[in-house]
Amino acid sequence: MIQIEGKQLIGFTDHAEGAKTLRSTNASTGDKLQYTFSKATRDEVALACEKAGTAFQTYRKKTGIEKAYFLETIAMEIEELGEQLIDICSQETALPKTRIESERNRTKNQLLMFASMLREGSWLDARIETADPLRKPLPKPDMRYLHVGLGPVVVFGASNFPLAFSVAGGDTASALAAGCPVVFKAHSAHPATSELVAKAILSAAKQTQMPDGVFSLLHGDGNVVGMQLVKHSQIKAVGLTGSFAAGKALFDAAAQREHPIPVYAEMGSTNPVFVLPGALRKNPEELAKGFAASVTLGVGQFCTNPGMMLYRKDTSSEIFLQNLKAAFENTSGGAMLTDGIFNAYTTGIARHQAIDQIDVLAQGKRTGENNSAHPMLFKTTSHVLSDHPDLAEEIFGPTSILVEMQTKDEMLSAARNLSGHLTATIHGTEEDLLAHEDLLDILTQKVGRIIINGFPTGVEVCSAMVHGGPFPATTDGRSTSVGTASIFRFTRAVSFQNMPQQMLPAELKDENPLAIWRLINGVRTKEAIK
Amino acid sequence: MIQIEGKQLIGFTDHAEGAKTLRSTNASTGDKLQYTFSKATRDEVALACEKAGTAFQTYRKKTGIEKAYFLETIAMEIEELGEQLIDICSQETALPKTRIESERNRTKNQLLMFASMLREGSWLDARIETADPLRKPLPKPDMRYLHVGLGPVVVFGASNFPLAFSVAGGDTASALAAGCPVVFKAHSAHPATSELVAKAILSAAKQTQMPDGVFSLLHGDGNVVGMQLVKHSQIKAVGLTGSFAAGKALFDAAAQREHPIPVYAEMGSTNPVFVLPGALRKNPEELAKGFAASVTLGVGQFCTNPGMMLYRKDTSSEIFLQNLKAAFENTSGGAMLTDGIFNAYTTGIARHQAIDQIDVLAQGKRTGENNSAHPMLFKTTSHVLSDHPDLAEEIFGPTSILVEMQTKDEMLSAARNLSGHLTATIHGTEEDLLAHEDLLDILTQKVGRIIINGFPTGVEVCSAMVHGGPFPATTDGRSTSVGTASIFRFTRAVSFQNMPQQMLPAELKDENPLAIWRLINGVRTKEAIK
Incomplete structure (x- = not known):
């Protein structure tokens, strides 16, 4: 110990x-x-x-x-x-x-x-x-x-x-x-x-x-x-x-x-989720369960928590909402990380509740711990979102707001009005997605990561991840x-002109002693220079 | 027309x-x-x-x-x-x-x-x-x-x-x-x-x-x-x-x-040039001519103009100074780009001349155009540089200041006191360079480009160039x-999670239709994904 x-x-x-x-x-x-x-x-x-x-x-x-x-020893x-x-x-x-x-x-x-x-x-x-x-008119120097x-x-x-x-x-x-x-x-x-x-x-x-x-x-x-x-x-x-x-x-x-x-x-960010009509019809139950779980995972205390869902009202959206209500009511809250986070959550929830045109669609289960957050799912319309752009701001915790759209144009317009976020998600059938390439194009300009038919929580640590996004998601998009x-984030490039071999770092020596990939005269290679 | x-x-x-x-x-x-x-x-x-x-x-x-x-049509x-x-x-x-x-x-x-x-x-x-x-415990998504x-x-x-x-x-x-x-x-x-x-x-x-x-x-x-x-x-x-x-x-x-x-x-920056004892002894005439030419090239109106030279006083430095005086007196000024640039040059020169311990080593030839700059070569000691750190600030135009050092330690100390510059240059024999790896190490932290036995003017446009450097050389080092x-400077990365093939940009499609280099599961390759 x-x-x-x-x-x-x-x-x-x-x-x-x-x-x-x-x-x-x-x-x-x-x-x-x-x-x-x-x-x-x-x-x-x-x-x-x-x-x-x-x-x-x-x-x-x-x-x-x-x-x-x-680094390996730190891990050990x-x-x-x-x-x-x-x-x-x-x-x-x-x-x-x-x-x-x-x-x-x-x-x-x-x-x-x-x-x-x-x-x-x-x-x-x-x-x-x-x-x-x-080389004419001037000799070309050796640059590394x-x-x-x-x-x-x-x-x-x-x-x-x-x-x-x-x-x-x-x-x-x-x-x-x-x-x-x-x-x-x-x-x-x-x-x-x-x-x-x-x-x-x-x-x-x-x-x-x-x-x-x-x-x-x-x-x-x-x-x-x-x-x-x-x-x-x-x-x-x-x-x-x-x-x-x-x-x-x-x-x-x-x-x-x-x-x-x-x-x-x-x-942080609100990580908007766009649900297209086909996806909403195809599997309302699975979608509802997945969304409710993503919103409340870890008492909603993730940067990539989906704080907003936008969907089109149609004959199937009512069924989807019923599924979502049932799924969300089955979730539980729990103790939040700190007093400050709990107080901010409570304030955020109260701000939604103070607006007449925002309804409570469902509430999760209360638990008895200190600073226990009550999961809350709200619902409103695109007009209310237009009038209250701060609804698109993050409330850190197990809550989200559904925004009902009447038309595709309303959805595109809501997408255009987004500021920078870490992620945006689209749920759609193949047909939906092809019919909404314009939506994808707008969202690609707003976020660091686009998720198709998934949920934003869970950030894969790998070479192809972007966990970032335009301001205000980050200070450096x-x-x-x-x-x-x-x-x-923590490096800069330096170049060396006509530096003798013995003074060059190993990575830049002719013989390529570390056998790394290098760009030599514009060509990517692991070869040595002869 | x-x-x-x-x-x-x-x-x-x-x-x-x-x-x-x-x-x-x-x-x-x-x-x-x-x-x-x-x-x-x-x-x-x-x-x-x-x-x-x-x-x-x-x-x-x-x-x-x-x-x-x-871009090709613009060039045409x-x-x-x-x-x-x-x-x-x-x-x-x-x-x-x-x-x-x-x-x-x-x-x-x-x-x-x-x-x-x-x-x-x-x-x-x-x-x-x-x-x-x-994958356990969680499936791995497709990330591009x-x-x-x-x-x-x-x-x-x-x-x-x-x-x-x-x-x-x-x-x-x-x-x-x-x-x-x-x-x-x-x-x-x-x-x-x-x-x-x-x-x-x-x-x-x-x-x-x-x-x-x-x-x-x-x-x-x-x-x-x-x-x-x-x-x-x-x-x-x-x-x-x-x-x-x-x-x-x-x-x-x-x-x-x-x-x-x-x-x-x-x-911009002052682009300090460090001359080590062996180089100074070996070829004082060539070094003097090269430096005088670099200072006055294009009426000194280059971001990479060498505005300061630091050298060690020894038995051969007097010979070098004589060569430099002769070479510099052979240079000519000329019309500067604008009134503003000419006035700033004149002010900068006057600032040097107002300091008692700064001598004029040599002057270039006057020419008769409007706003014609008079090339000026100054000389001082490391103590004066310590007392007047603003001597290391750029004067845009055909001028430079020589700073005479008594010891290697003085030279290292002057290097440590530098702020960010675009370039730093070292002139040295092989022996000199090996004996001054500490100087190289300091300078690498101060600049975007290190030049060995050359001059900073002339910026090769290629894949391995850094024309930048720590603040105040640039606002983004x-x-x-x-x-x-x-x-x-003008891009950011975006990632796509579980995106259907047909919606991916060509660069990210499985078949690699553009045949570009990609990093696939951490391995660099031009292969398609099967």
Whole structure:
């Protein structure tokens, strides 16, 4: 058993100068747990950033294989935390142990995915243009290009994924893979979980000879510790999964720095689901069950929760609604992650209920825990959506709103009025889909991921995932925070002109010692240059 | 001969509601030319943006081959402008006709480079993860990923490259290649040149059936028309090569929009050149001549002009300085591009001269044109640089400052104190270079391109170029504005989950009809999926 000490873990040393005023909470009961945490002082924040800056000078030179070994060792150390991690995480978040276990697997798999990418080595997009000293009118120089890490990255933990989007989650894994040290601001909803995972990372760092400062964990308030981190000159990028307010505040602060830095904030979305007439007729029961399950999965606490469904009123839509009512009434709520999330959910629900033209179609079952969310399914019409565009804003929790459309044009118009979202889903028969290519075309411009005949919850961690989307879904619609492409949030390309072979990084040497894919004079190849 | 009409070219229609108060100037004489231009009104600016938004809905669906044909036709139409383009451009900029001719070649080659990339098709990074319905605990969905254009892009013309970084320059070519319509704000230093090239683009657009609004040209003030463009809701990204003040103002305006958008401003840099002892001893004459030529090439009006040289004082440095003095005194100035650039040059030179510890090592020859810059080579010591860090800021024009160092440590310290630049250069023998790997390591963190034993002027347009660098060299250190990778400034990735084959873009269909490179389940291949 690891003792929870409640300190800042700044590289390989512990610090606790600040007041021990943070308490860990049992989210299911609302009771305080025995763990107390010190808030990072200004000096401690600065120390973590300075150490990260120093560590970058060593860490950036580690080979892909060395970094892969570090990530693999983190995965192993997380496994070693065993039941203690599952127990504490479940207490702090009210998430069931089975969910925590599967999230632990995902966290480990993310680390291993990046490790595997680093071992293979082609990810850094090596490009070579060989010299042509005889070219007219000017000789062509030898140019070689690859990606390097930006520098120390600040990552903020997400409340809703205490492992997979937290201390050793996707942002940390991709930043470390890119060659960037990480200063991690723990989420106050799971500080003990954070400490356990941070200790696993630091143990792995020591075992694999990574530099002091390659990782630090800090506790404190986002608008104090978080803002200080984002403004520190050593910090070169920021990763966050959180609310619009938090993400936008960090984006603004980063843009106003003397030297602005990129902020990758994934701020959630409503993830609209469009149901086309054929799909609605074909299998109303399955569709209704799938939708009700997606809305209420994990007490609706997913960024990709489908918060809005748009469908066409016709002879079969009544049957579909009956099925949906029955399916939804069969769902259950449960304890939410934090008081703040529960209060925001309650406020959001009340906002819908205050509008006359919004009906309650169905309610899920109440449960007795602390902060237990009551699943709510609302229904309205396209005119009400037009009059209240804020209905398309996310309410984080087990709720969704059905919007009934009279015509295809109304549906297209609603699609055009959407702002940026992470996902959009279309349910349709083959015939439906072919008749709605215009809808697909509009939605492709609004989101990072289009789902056909499925549900948006469940984000596959792989090379082809985009978990991102145009503003306000994220602060940088060109990025993804899930999948292998997420590494490019924390890199930039550098090119070397006429550099002697012996000084080139291995990835760019003529003989291609790592046997990676490279673009040589515009042709993709694994061949060496002779 | 094409008549210069001085209107806004908004898609396929001309507009001239604003006052005709812009005059084209003969830069060599300062005389006004016969061409007058109307400044775009607010309504005209809005119309260009709205037309670009509408055009995007068609243009984004054009195939790679259709877009390639458009770009190739633009190159042909520019060639068709013949001597009229060379004459007018040379008058407006005071650049010699041979330089304009080679810049026209570069402009055409850039268009053809992107056309070739579009015809080949692999650039959009297609990624496919095939489904595994039997995977436990959850089935794996079919995920397919590719890059799409962001939407309409505003591009600002650069004064110093009236063709290659102007109307049909690299920013326009890469945005059009990405599938983004372009609204172009002409630089007031070469409005007639801009009109000619814009007409070539619009003629190509008509010939190749591109939509009305795929390209527009506007005249006016940067802080009026430019700001309105950057704030327009239809605009999704901005490209600029210009001053720090202009780039930073646009960056701030874009970050403060309700929906922030990326700004890629290349704002120039001092491009430090480090000369190591062996190189200085080995061939002082050649090095001196090469440096003097690079500083004064094109009256020093290049973003990559080497504005600072750092070297170690030793027994051979005096010989090198004598060579440099002789070589520099043999250089000539010439007419600068605009009054504003000449005045800024004069002010910058006066700022150096006002500091006691900065000496004039050499002066180039004066010439008699309007706004003729006098080449100036200054010399100082590392202590003065430490006391006046603004000496490392760019003075745009034919000048540079030599900084004499006593020790290697002083040189490393000066390197560490650099902010972001486009390039850094090291001159060294093989022995020198191996003894200065620490210097190379520092510089790699400060710039987009490292040059060994060469000079930074001359930016090869190819797949392996990075013409970018950390702030303040650019507003987005992750990007390049030259080379094929510049297209990714104007794209984002989208993924499709479980999309039926017939609705997928050709690049993502199983059979790989375009025979492009794809990443399938993590493996790079041109194979079809069976």
